[in-house]
Amino acid sequence: MESTGQRPDPRALIQEEHVSEQNSTERQRQERAEFVDAFNKRAWQPGERPRQRLRFLAGGIAVIVAAGVAYGAGVLDHYDHRKAAKNRERELALTARAGQAPTPAPTSPYAMPWGTTTPSSKPPASPALPAPKPAEPGTKEKKRTVFKAESKGGRRPAGPKFSTARDLLLMNVVTGKCADVPGNGDGTMNGPVVQHTCRATAQDNQRWDLVVRKNGAGPNGADLFTIRNSKDGLCFDLRGSGAVDRVTEWRCASGGNQLWYLDEKHSGEFWIRDSGDGGKCLDVEGARAEDASLTAWPCDPKDDHLWVLKPAN
Structure with a gap:
């Protein structure tokens, strides 16, 4: 006896296929x-x-x-x-100041209008003067005057109070250059004082004497002194009394515009200050430039006002 099977339901097959597709999508x-x-x-x-x-x-x-x-x-x-x-x-x-009529400086009876030119490079030495005549028999040759207080000269100053010291280089701490007179020979009256590369040799003119003039007469008992060139015998001098004063050379005296004092700021480093006109500091006008003029300028710890005093020998 033959058996007859039922045909599958088409709707069931379609539904089963749809469920299979959904499962595949979910897996993906x-x-x-x-x-x-x-x-x-x-x-x-x-x-x-x-x-x-x-x-x-x-x-x-x-x-x-x-x-x-x-x-x-x-x-x-x-x-x-x-x-x-x-x-x-x-x-x-x-x-x-150049536009004003020139007037004599009140602090010095011999004041003259100060120069305004500064050499851009170290010029040749000043023309040599005629050789002196030989001394006649029986006469003695005149010697340069030497102050008793400086006859032997002391060591470099260790503070504001010191004995006269000779043959020193004045070296600026910031620029590393020394106070100098243009050329290699003697300076001139009213001639400029500048800075130049340091040379300790006696053939140049960078050696200076700090000659004590008034013991303990400066601020806080500091000694007052003049700064004299060891070669030409002329001293630092300030020409004028304005906001800026140029340093020149002049015959040494004990007037207020030639007197200075030391103000120690660090060990062996000093402000060199003018004894009058507000105590201005020795200053370099042109920063690091060769032959820049020295001036007196209001003291400033941020400026180039620190100096070292170095024995030339």
């Missing part, structure tokens, strides 16, 4: 989600974060180093910019 979605989750976990593993922090730290250090280099460059340029501004102020003061 889950696989994509698992892949993304695995990628995220790999990107934020503990071993990776320190490397990122190191990269951030390295970048920060680079920024700090760059800022430090920029700051250092600014510090190196600061001095020259400040000197340029001061020189402009100085030029205005000199220009204003």
Whole structure:
């Protein structure tokens, strides 16, 4: 006896196929989600974060180093910019005074109009004077006057109170150059005093004598002294009494415009200050320039006012 089977229901087959497609789509979605989750976990593993922090730290250090280099460059340029501004102020003061009628300086009976020119390079020595006639028989040759207080000369000053000292180089701490008279010979009356590369040799004219004139008569009991060139015998002298005073050479005297005192700021480093006119400091007009004029200028710890007194021998 033959058996007859039932035909499958078409709607059941369609429904079963639809469920199979849905299951396949769900599996694909889950696989994509698992892949993304695995990628995220790999990107934020503990071993990776320190490397990122190191990269951030390295970048920060680079920024700090760059800022430090920029700051250092600014510090190196600061001095020259400040000197340029001061020189402009100085030029205005000199220009204003140049337009006034010349008047004698009140502090010195022999005051004369001071020079306004400064050589740009060390000029040749002054023309030699005629040789002196030989002394006649039976006569003695005249010797240069030497003060009793300086006959032997002391060591370089160790403070504001000292004994007369001879043959010193006056070296500026900032510029590294020494007080000098143009040329290699004697200076001239009312001639400029400048700075130049230091030369301790006696053939040049950079040696100076600090001759004590008034013991303890300066501020805080400091000694007052004149600054005399060891070669030509002329002294530092200030011409004028304005905002800026140029230092020139003149016959040595004990007047107020030739007297100076030491104001120690560091061990062995001094402000050399004028005893009158507000106690101005010995100053360099043209920063580091060769043959820049020396002047008296209001004291400033940020300026080139520190000097060292060095024995030439």
